[in-house]
Amino acid sequence: MNGLLSPGKYFADGNFASAEGAIMAGCRFFAGYPITPSSEVLERMSRRLPEIGGHFIEMEDEIGSMAAIVGASNAGLKSMTATSGPGFSLMQENLGLGIVTETPTVVLDEMRAGPSTGIPTRVGQGDVMQARWGSHGDYAPITYAPNSVQESFDLAIEAFNAAEMYRQPVIIATDQVIGHLSESLVVKPPEEYTIVQRLIRKKREEDSKVFSFSDDFIPMFIPGTGFKGNVDSLTHDERGYPSNEASVEKEMLEHLIGKIKKNEDKIIKYEEYEIEDAEVVIVAYGITSRAAKHAVKLARKDGRKVGLFRPITLWPFPEAKIRNLGERIRLFIVPEINYGQYSHPVREYGCRETREIHFPPGEIPDYKIILKNIEEVFP
């Protein structure tokens, strides 16, 4: 048909789903440097994009990859890269460039065991805080954490939509297990998906603004189509001109952070399971949430009032939701494949005792360990 994945039911892995979801969302430019466990995303893009009139570049490294997708987006294409921890570290500087130039693009980080090159083929969840704070300076990132092959597809589309709506790089923080496990994937006809198309400025306006700090989403212009404007990494005013003034910095930052803050209710997504009467709530994301859900099901059979809160967007942090839960439950349990990252904001905003479970990177979390922790906190 139109080069998009045919509607139907597939038995596929997360990397396949991420790539095809991105294409469905309109991604037509991919720049990347192969890295386990995300290489299959790049590999698939290298075959699929040329088929449908898109562009694929294997770059010299991840610094260049991130720069290329920011550039391609500014030239008018929906763009993306895929990487894992070591590459994600290298991308942080230009991720900030994407933030400050308000460039829509998508970065998929498939988390593996770290630090440094760690264990390339094995799972980790150690990049969660890096997704929040990795680049220097202040900003408000949007980060999705799929926990299935289906979500890898669906959230790829959402990530592109959010990138276009809020004009900034959006991160998909998936993990090695989700990327490589196969399960069923249902793909709907293209017309049933909501795809946010970019607003592009056609006519040159008199004030020649490149950015708008008052209304959030002014259409982007494409260089070479009659517009002249400055897109700058330095602190800039609405015309894009650099400034050394703290007042301009304030105005720009309040816009960059404010555009996300104001729309949190639309951006934040989560799943709640058995939460209504829960005394203890597990907060888990990605592959760990599936072990947690299994443990909750088993614990419920024994009459233990435990529920699961699964952030689908890790960032912005679901502050209000966690605060409300904290007011009425007696304990949070936060299992993660790291030594305690997401547990910090849970404790900070939940204002409630928070028990951490640290799964060492390298293995799929054992639900029995989560179950044992649940049993320990119920007398």
Place this chain on the structure above:
Amino acid sequence: MRTGVRMYGIGGQGIITLAKLIGEAEVEDGKYVIMTEEYSPYVTGGWSKADLVIADEDPDYPLPEKIDFLITLSQEGFDTNFRSIDDSSRIIVEKELVSVPENVKHRTLEVPAMEIAKTLKNPRGANMVMMGAFAGLTKIFSKDSAKKVISRRFPNYVDVNLKCFEAGYERGDSFGR
């Protein structure tokens, strides 16, 4: 009900393909399946392993809690797994590559998959023989679905692969009776 299947072999034998095709056939039949895979850093010659969880409802947790069936095309696959599976579990091995102790033989289906594949002029089809043997023994997915997914996967080599599948199916079916 969750059924756990472990497949094990040497890189190059088509273990991952075998697992994917069984998974696809189950999905065709409307089941829930989760497949996880692992392999050593070599591409050819190292170990290769895949686990399937097959269930009637969403299994959530991706690992099998119990290995109900072990399918192995390497001695290592047998040695490293058979102690950790219980007495009710069934085992399918490639006869030439895996030697099985006497006391396990009654629940082990030994399939000369490589020899059958060679005779059928499809020397790389041992994994399809094993797929057939598993289907014949368990009837856990339909023959129709199996044929559909094999044809889809190897559009240029449908017949030779279906022959391998059928030959394996007979072995499994008669052992299962």
